[in-house]
């Protein structure tokens with residue numbers, strides 16, 4: 559049974575939610591994060607924190623060996639699509655080379671399981687619903703670096719007899735019901751932008767492009783609540799540990815929600831000055847992408863708890879209202 563888990567990027571948005579769930583399950587959590595985009599406030603108080611870059615093979619190896627860590631959940635990465643297009647070398651270094659260093663640090667240690675956070679951005683654009691076997695053809699540098707990292711993980715895990723779980727997340731939204739953690743970084747995140755807008759005097763919910771070939775003309779995504787994604791990590795980790803199986807799994811609700819639907823929902827919870835504004839398409843936006851999650855549901859016994867748009871919007875607004883960032 560997994561007991562001691564190292565989370566890279568545990569001071570970030572998703573990593574802090576995974577830490578919260580695993581701490582509740584009485585696992586011993588070790589966080590490695592260089593705080594490049596993470597926040598000390600998000601680090602779980604019960605976790606042991608190391609401010610270390612994942613490229614530091616020697617240090618990571620000694621953390622693993624000294625603490626007899628059995629599993630790694632690897633989230634540390636650079637993940638802003640536009641930034642990746644501007645600074646491809648930075649993305650290649652952090653997402654590919656640093657992942658290689660991390661997996662090298664795990665070889666011939668106590669590590670038995672390795673979970674990697676990948677993304678829907680590895681798939682070819684324009685596909686409606688994607689299975690794990692759909693064509694892989696990332697449009698962005700970010701997606702390319704994540705796909706290369708997947709291949710490095712598979713090769714090295716096989717060589718070193720480590721079970722792997724590659725989780726391709728779709729669009730993560732919301733915040734923990736505990737109210738203690740949520741999304742701080744601004745970046746290019748629809749729910750975050752709308753939540754910040756919602757507390758302005760005259761909120762404007764911008765929709766970029768309303769003439770796409772989709773159900774209502776706006777882009778379509780498969781949004782999944784961060785607490786559900788955190789639970790998936792716990793369940794997949796248990797399963798790969800128990801069965802010694804390795805898997806690549808799409809993680810979403812398998813439901814397409816349009817940007818217009820999201821904007822309308824936010825409008826319901828905002829003051830009377832709020833408006834939806836339709837603007838030009840943005841370069842680089844995927845038209846629509848929805849996860850087929852049959853394999854995930856077959857592999858783990860998982861029932862989403864936060865899969866209503868209403869819940870996801872309220873959860874994002876609650877965090878924005880109560881957080882002072």
Ligand SMILES: NC(=O)c1ccc[n+]([C@@H]2O[C@H](COP(=O)([O-])OP(=O)(O)OC[C@H]3O[C@@H](n4cnc5c(N)ncnc54)[C@H](O)[C@@H]3O)[C@@H](O)[C@H]2O)c1
Nearest residue numbers: 567569570571572591592593594595596611612634635730
């Ligand atoms: N947020 C999403 O919607 C989404 C969707 C798909 C995949 N993902 C993946 O999930 C993971 C976590 O994303 P997030 O939204 O929590 O981002 P985040 O920026 O909040 O978290 C990333 C964390 O990694 C740390 N980090 C980055 N490079 C590091 C390095 N070299 N050494 C040590 N620490 C480092 C950062 O300080 C930060 O705390 C990423 O791998 C991302 O690609 C996220």
